[in-house]
Amino acid sequence: xxxxxxxxxxxxxxxGEKVFLxxxxxxxxxxxxxxxxxxxxxxxxxxxxxxxxxKEKGDIPEGYSVSxxxxxxxxxxxxxxxxxxxxxxxxxSSASLAGELFFGEGSRLTVL
Amino acid sequence: GEDVEQSLFLSVREGDSSVINCTYTDSxxxxxxxxxxxxxxxxxxxxxxxxxxxxxxDQRLTVLLNKKDKHLSLRIADTQTGDSAIYFCAERRxxxxxxxxxxxxGTRLFVKA
Numbered sequence: 001x002x003x004x005x006x007x008x009x010x011x012x013x014x015x016g017e018k019v020f021l022x023x024x025x026x027x028x029x030x031x032x033x034x035x036x037x038x039x040x041x042x043x044x045x046x047x048x049x050x051x052x053x054x055k056e057k058g059d060i061p062e063g064y065s066v067s068x069x070x071x072x073x074x075x076x077x078x079x080x081x082x083x084x085x086x087x088x089x090x091x092x093s094s095a096s097l098a099g100e101l102f103f104g105e106g107s108r109l110t111v112l
Numbered sequence: 113g114e115d116v117e118q119s120l121f122l123s124v125r126e127g128d129s130s131v132i133n134c135t136y137t138d139s140x141x142x143x144x145x146x147x148x149x150x151x152x153x154x155x156x157x158x159x160x161x162x163x164x165x166x167x168x169x170d171q172r173l174t175v176l177l178n179k180k181d182k183h184l185s186l187r188i189a190d191t192q193t194g195d196s197a198i199y200f201c202a203e204r205r206x207x208x209x210x211x212x213x214x215x216x217x218g219t220r221l222f223v224k225a
Binding site: 004035040041042043044045090092100101102103104105106 | 147215217
């Protein structure tokens with residue numbers, strides 16, 4: 001089975017702090033994605049990566065950056081967390097850009 | 113999400129059929145998906161349909177696609193309490209640079225025992 005693991009299930013941070021959300025997949029997938037999930041808005045794509053060291057902006061990249069130094073790991077970085085970034089963050093991977101998405105369990109971030 | 117719309121809540125009695133509806137706007141959609149999210153978990157692909165099909169059945173699940181009206185539905189027969197979850201409709205469309213998956217806001221299905 002494909003496993004997508006998000007290292008932190010729950011985080012509480014203060015405004016202005018730097019936040020790292022880590023995601024690891026074990027199926028050698030080329031593509032990895034970061035979404036945020038908010039009630040009534042569904043999932044919105046923040047960034048995705050189709051290869052090591054490659055990244056593309058999604059629909060809402062402002063306030064976020066990403067890092068993909070190794071194929072299995074895709075990190076989401078909030079340089080200076082703000083309260084409007086309080087959300088559930090979901091990582092996903094897929095074998096191809098058109099393929100099925102496999103999701104991690106999510107990281108719930110609260111910014112105070 | 114971008115023009116993938118679904119109602120936010122549905123309540124049914126155990127044993128009844130559930131029908132979750134979704135509308136989308138992009139005619140270039142290639143695949144349409146239903147994902148299920150159980151409490152405290154990530155999303156899992158439940159089923160999908162290719163845009164040139166109009167129906168797909170998989171055990172208790174039936175997906176109907178009306179491409180003319182851009183309407184997708186998911187029917188769950190003999191709904192059980194374990195089916196309580198959020199169901200996301202998603203479309204895969206061609207975009208600059210490749211494919212893009214657009215999700216609806218999710219329909220929370222509540223099954224009453």
